[in-house]
Structures are given as C-alpha cells and as structure tokens.
Amino acid sequence: xxxxxxxxxxxxxxxxxxxxDHLNLNIKKGSFFxxxxxxxxxxxxxxxxxxxxxxxxSGDIFxxxxxxxxDNVFLKTKMGIVPQHINLDxxxxxxxxxxxxxKLYKLKRDPQxxxxxxxxxxxxxxxIENKLSKNLSGGMQRKLMIVKALIxxxxxxxxxxxxxxxxxxTRRKIWDMLKGMKDMGxxxxxxxxxxxxxxxLCDQIALMDKGKIFxxxxxxxxxxxxxxxxxxxxxxxxxxxxxxxxxIEDAKQYTHALCGNYILRxxxxxxxxxxxxxxxxx
Ligand SMILES: Nc1ncnc2c1ncn2[C@@H]1O[C@H](COP(=O)(O)OP(=O)(O)OP(=O)(O)O)[C@@H](O)[C@H]1O
Numbered sequence: 346x347x348x349x350x351x352x353x354x355x356x357x358x359x360x361x362x363x364x365x366d367h368l369n370l371n372i373k374k375g376s377f378f379x380x381x382x383x384x385x386x387x388x389x390x391x392x393x394x395x396x397x398x399x400x401x402x403s404g405d406i407f408x409x410x411x412x413x414x415x416d417n418v419f420l421k422t423k424m425g426i427v428p429q430h431i432n433l434d435x436x437x438x439x440x441x442x443x444x445x446x447x448k449l450y451k452l453k454r455d456p457q458x459x460x461x462x463x464x465x466x467x468x469x470x471x472x473i474e475n476k477l478s479k480n481l482s483g484g485m486q487r488k489l490m491i492v493k494a495l496i497x498x499x500x501x502x503x504x505x506x507x508x509x510x511x512x513x514x515t516r517r518k519i520w521d522m523l524k525g526m527k528d529m530g531x532x533x534x535x536x537x538x539x540x541x542x543x544x545x546l547c548d549q550i551a552l553m554d555k556g557k558i559f560x561x562x563x564x565x566x567x568x569x570x571x572x573x574x575x576x577x578x579x580x581x582x583x584x585x586x587x588x589x590x591x592x593i594e595d596a597k598q599y600t601h602a603l604c605g606n607y608i609l610r611x612x613x614x615x616x617x618x619x620x621x622x623x624x625x626x627x
Pocket of ligand 1: 359362364382383384385386387388389390391
C-alpha cells in the first residue's frame, strides 16, 4: 500500500491537556481524506503537526517515507497549506499575492509567470487579477488562498475548513476546484464542519474526537455500518429521535407504531456524525 503519510502513536499535549492522543493513521497517496470531528477534537492540532508547525510530544510522522520535523525544508516544499484564517496580503492584488508567494518559493521568472497565469485560469480569478485582496468577497479570498497553496505544485494539500462562511454557489465552485486538484493526482487532507462537503469530496473519512480517531472508512461504509435507512420522528417528549435500519422492510415495520408522524429516508453522513458525537459522553 502506497502511504504518503504515516502517523505513529503521535501524542500532543498543551500543558496537562491532551489534544492528540497516541494517534495512528495512514493516508494513501492520491486520496481525498476528510478529517471530521466536533470543535476541539484535535483536527487543527494534528494538521499543524503534519505540516511541521507543531512538534509532537512523542510519536513519529513520516511523509513520503521521511521523518517530518519542523526543519524538514524538503518536505515543506512538497506541501500546500490552506489555513483556517485568511492568510492573504491585504494590500496586494490577486495576481501580486500569487507572484509574492512564487518568489518565496524562489520560482524563476518564466516558470513563475506561467504558473501564476495557470492558477488564475484554474481558479477563474483572472478577470479580477488586479483587485486588491482586501476588497475581494469572502468566497474569492478563499479561492485565492487555495490557489496560493498550489503555487509550488505541491504533492499534498492541507485544507483546514476552506469553505467556512461561504455561500452555496461559491462553495460548489470551490468543490469543483478541489476535485480538479484530486484529478491532478494530489493528496488532499480536508477538515470541515460541513458534513455534505466531506460526503461529496472525500474517498476516506476519519471521525475524530478527544484526540483519537474512532472510525475510518468510506462514506458509503460509514453509512451502511450505521444502517442504510433512517426513521426520524418527533417523540412524545418533543425530541427528534433517529432509528437506523439495515433493511427497508424493518424500517417500515418500525414506522407502523408511529401514527404517521415520521420521515423514512436514506441514511446520510450527517446521521453518522450525529450518532458518533451524541453517543459518547461529552
Ligand atoms: N495553543 C494551545 N494552547 C492550549 N490549548 C490549545 C491550544 N491549541 C488548541 N488547544 C486546545 O486543544 C484542543 C484541540 O484543539 P484543535 O484546534 O486542534 O481542535 P479542532 O478539532 O481543530 O477544533 P475546531 O473544529 O473548533 O477548529 C481544544 O480543546 C483547544 O482548546
């Protein structure tokens, strides 16, 4: 199995608090990997260790079979990072942001211009290339952050909540960009609170909480493990309840006692996430 990322027994503490707890995980080259979990699960901490911004207390991270450390410059040049918070130079235009980033990676003049033009076309930001980034809409800023992370043609791209606060239309355009990146053969690691985003994009999904990964599978298997069909109903205590079934016959049978006050539907990834986060004592 060709694993581009191997995480072995990684522990990260902030003083006495354990944010990532002896975590083991392998990520296949070329996969679109989703890291889902409630607030404070440890997702950002894990990503910061993977990109060399934070040092684990113990355990090892291997990327492309090399040990990741904070000063492994070679590995850092193979990575693109889209952080949670806007990381654009506000006083520079769209194009200047990309040129500035290319200069940081010391791209020579010709390849630099070619790359910037490619990325402006790929992101459809070409028509607004001269607009200052501080004057862009939130969606356009996010698009620019994503292509900025591609400037050095990285093999692995880390995206920490890349579509937070973005309207539905722009989010779908960003999804197309991300799918395009996968088609280029990149390995993509995504954290998101938009469950449908992970369901739509990711071929592997890890459910993380309290610094550990509890489930790791395809969206399809995560759903079928819970039950392919969901009965959703409002109970006598005025609380919505969810029951999961492997067969439609069993689900229908269950609904007979519910006096018509129910919805019978396919299980979705949000059900898996809800069940995962609700079942555990928080
Ligand atoms: N620098 C820090 N010092 C102390 N505690 C921290 C620090 N950074 C994060 N934490 C704590 O570690 C835990 C994990 O945080 P982290 O940001 O990794 O979670 P997350 O899963 O990314 O959350 P979110 O979905 O809200 O972004 C949280 O309880 C957080 O408060």
